[in-house]
Amino acid sequence: MSDRLKIALLLAPALLLVGGLFFGGLAVGVVRSLGVSPALGGAGPTLAAYRTLLADPEFLRSLALSLHISVISTALAAIIGVAAALLLRRTFVGRGVATVLFQLNLTVPHLVGAIGILYLLSQSGLVARAAHGAGLIGGPADFPPLTHDRWAIGIILVYVWKEVPFIGIVALAQMQALGEDWESVARGLGASRWQALRHVLLPLILPGVLAASVIVFAFTFGAYEIPALLGQSYPAALPVLAWRRFTDPDLAARPEAMATALVIALLSAAMIWAYVRLVRRGVRA
Amino acid sequence: MTRVTLDALTAVYPGAAAPAVDGLTLEVAEGELVALLGPSGCGKTTALKMVAGLLAPTSGDVAFGGRSVLEVPPERRGAVLVMQGGLLFPYMSVADNVGFGLRMRGRPRDEIRRRAADMLERVRLPGLADRRPAELSGGQQQRVALARALVVGPKVLLLDEPLSSLDAHLRGEMRDLIRELQQELGITTIMVTHDQEEAAILADRVALILQGRLQQVDAPRAMYDRPATEAAARFFGGRNFVPGTAEGGRFLSALGPLVLPEGARDGPGLLTIRPEAIRPGAGPENTLAVRVTGRAFLGTATRLTLAAGDVTLEAVLPPDTADAFAPGGAAEVHLPRCALWVLPPA
Numbered sequence: 001m002s003d004r005l006k007i008a009l010l011l012a013p014a015l016l017l018v019g020g021l022f023f024g025g026l027a028v029g030v031v032r033s034l035g036v037s038p039a040l041g042g043a044g045p046t047l048a049a050y051r052t053l054l055a056d057p058e059f060l061r062s063l064a065l066s067l068h069i070s071v072i073s074t075a076l077a078a079i080i081g082v083a084a085a086l087l088l089r090r091t092f093v094g095r096g097v098a099t100v101l102f103q104l105n106l107t108v109p110h111l112v113g114a115i116g117i118l119y120l121l122s123q124s125g126l127v128a129r130a131a132h133g134a135g136l137i138g139g140p141a142d143f144p145p146l147t148h149d150r151w152a153i154g155i156i157l158v159y160v161w162k163e164v165p166f167i168g169i170v171a172l173a174q175m176q177a178l179g180e181d182w183e184s185v186a187r188g189l190g191a192s193r194w195q196a197l198r199h200v201l202l203p204l205i206l207p208g209v210l211a212a213s214v215i216v217f218a219f220t221f222g223a224y225e226i227p228a229l230l231g232q233s234y235p236a237a238l239p240v241l242a243w244r245r246f247t248d249p250d251l252a253a254r255p256e257a258m259a260t261a262l263v264i265a266l267l268s269a270a271m272i273w274a275y276v277r278l279v280r281r282g283v284r285a
Numbered sequence: 286m287t288r289v290t291l292d293a294l295t296a297v298y299p300g301a302a303a304p305a306v307d308g309l310t311l312e313v314a315e316g317e318l319v320a321l322l323g324p325s326g327c328g329k330t331t332a333l334k335m336v337a338g339l340l341a342p343t344s345g346d347v348a349f350g351g352r353s354v355l356e357v358p359p360e361r362r363g364a365v366l367v368m369q370g371g372l373l374f375p376y377m378s379v380a381d382n383v384g385f386g387l388r389m390r391g392r393p394r395d396e397i398r399r400r401a402a403d404m405l406e407r408v409r410l411p412g413l414a415d416r417r418p419a420e421l422s423g424g425q426q427q428r429v430a431l432a433r434a435l436v437v438g439p440k441v442l443l444l445d446e447p448l449s450s451l452d453a454h455l456r457g458e459m460r461d462l463i464r465e466l467q468q469e470l471g472i473t474t475i476m477v478t479h480d481q482e483e484a485a486i487l488a489d490r491v492a493l494i495l496q497g498r499l500q501q502v503d504a505p506r507a508m509y510d511r512p513a514t515e516a517a518a519r520f521f522g523g524r525n526f527v528p529g530t531a532e533g534g535r536f537l538s539a540l541g542p543l544v545l546p547e548g549a550r551d552g553p554g555l556l557t558i559r560p561e562a563i564r565p566g567a568g569p570e571n572t573l574a575v576r577v578t579g580r581a582f583l584g585t586a587t588r589l590t591l592a593a594g595d596v597t598l599e600a601v602l603p604p605d606t607a608d609a610f611a612p613g614g615a616a617e618v619h620l621p622r623c624a625l626w627v628l629p630p631a
Binding site: 091180181182184185186187188189190191192195199200203204 | 337338358359360361364365367368374375386390433434437
């Protein structure tokens with residue numbers, strides 16, 4: 001048996017599983033989004049669902065909301081994560097403990113974080129009640145809405161809380177791998193502490209931080225549970241909208257649900273593609 | 286031209302039992318190139334960081350031109366560091382790397398470009414300005430790093446293992462370049478290295494540091510010929526140490542009486558001779574009858590292990606000469622008196 005055949009046979013089970021489940025699911029999704037459905041006796045492949053979607057104000061508002069959530073969550077998580085890594089890489093007493101605490105919520109599921117935010121920050125939450133107890137507000141309605149709010153503050157808070165350690169750990173690992181020599185060289189050449197950070201350390205860790213950020217962006221753009229728990233019902237984030245339409249009793253909404261899901265996947269893929277290009281250019285530049 | 290003075294410089298890392306650098310006192314003259322030499326972990330890089338201002342000493346002082354620079358931050362101290370391997374910024378062109386220091390000082394763009402191009406020419410790399418560091422060979426990278434350091438007109442140049450990352454055939458070229466530029470520009474230079482050969486070929490003087498302590502400061506040749514301690518002698522490849530007593534120009538030991546060079550001091554001591562100084566055959570004096578106990582071919586030379594009574598000596602001879610010394614056989618060697626050196630007793 002040739003080596004090539006042997007490798008193909010050995011890989012076959014895994015490939016079948018990945019290919020069957022992932023690409024099979026994707027293919028069914030694409031077919032359904034095109035309105036082909038034997039059960040409904042549909043009219044054959046058509047882009048009607050996509051056309052409807054792009055003209056649908058609800059979809060467009062959901063898209064804007066999802067982009068708003070992802071862009072702000074990712075940017076905040078990246079800035080805070082890198083800043084935290086800069087602090088944690090210094091030597092200080094208790095650094096080991098601090099690093100463990102910093103990473104701790106990596107193990108906590110998103111859902112738990114969301115419920116925690118509800119308990120804490122909703123208009124009937126702990127903070128609101130404490131404020132009421134202290135006589136700062138008259139009733140629940142006086143507390144600023146931080147969950148189920150227009151600006152998705154509660155959703156963004158959960159994502160930032162959860163993704164800061166993720167980006168921070170990646171940045172910290174990169175900084176530790178680089179060591180201090182690069183900045184030492186820059187300082188000797190006349191760079192201030194800030195210049196060494198801005199012109200040497202940050203560009204050096206950029207590829208890793210970008211990679212982590214893209215993962216965060218794609219995740220926050222496509223995740224369902226946090227906006228479902230903490231989001232407004234109108235406009236809902238894209239994944240929530242997709243699910244709502246998928247479970248709509250009116251089966252005619254199915255193609256639109258599938259089209260929505262595919263738009264999420266497509267935009268995520270576009271982000272990753274843009275990232276790869278950016279990093280390649282960054283390495284050359 | 287800047288004189289550099291290290292005065293009882295000491296660094297203790299938190300939690301460490303022994304200081305990394307222990308009371309290092311050293312004066313580097315204007316335009317001089319001094320090598321801090323020692324095995325890895327001996328504290329030499331720590332010393333270099335204190336001179337650069339990247340690490341505050343626990344005690345002691347660093348002075349440039351007689352004035353303490355401890356309060357001066359690294360970017361204003363005028364001591365530039367060239368690290369092993371060059372550490373060029375990978376996301377910048379060669380020209381931008383060389384111009385980095387000038388850019389940090391806010392010099393105008395035209396001036397940066399012109400001075401960077403000049404300096405690239407001086408390190409014999411014209412026409413590479415637009416390349417990326419990854420496109421250069423190791424030797425070219427090291428030269429760009431040197432240009433990047435020199436373009437800012439430093440008072441003091443600090444080199445960390447400047448030749449270690451280079452292939453043997455590039456070392457000579459880089460050595461000549463460093464020497465030429467360093468002397469032309471008259472920059473006081475301190476380099477650190479673990480490689481005695483690197484120190485010997487580059488430095489005016491060598492400061493040997495073992496376990497954070499300065500052992501000896503001397504010209505490279507003197508470190509080989511007249512080591513101050515047994516540890517120093519061993520670091521420079523010394524293998525032969527015979528305890529005994531010097532008395533009236535002779536050394537009395539298990540080897541019998543040996544004639545010492547003039548001016549040798551009387552008293553107990555440790556006689557040493559470099560392996561390559563031992564001569565084959567009988568000589569006018571200091572001839573020893575030996576038994577050959579081992580022979581190893583080293584490429585350009587052959588190492589012999591010789592037993593003279595209870596004393597084991599090591600000799601390094603040209604391979605042709607060493608062929609006459611068959612393992613197990615008897616032979617004669619002699620120890621020229623000018624090659625004998627008596628160390629203080631251990």
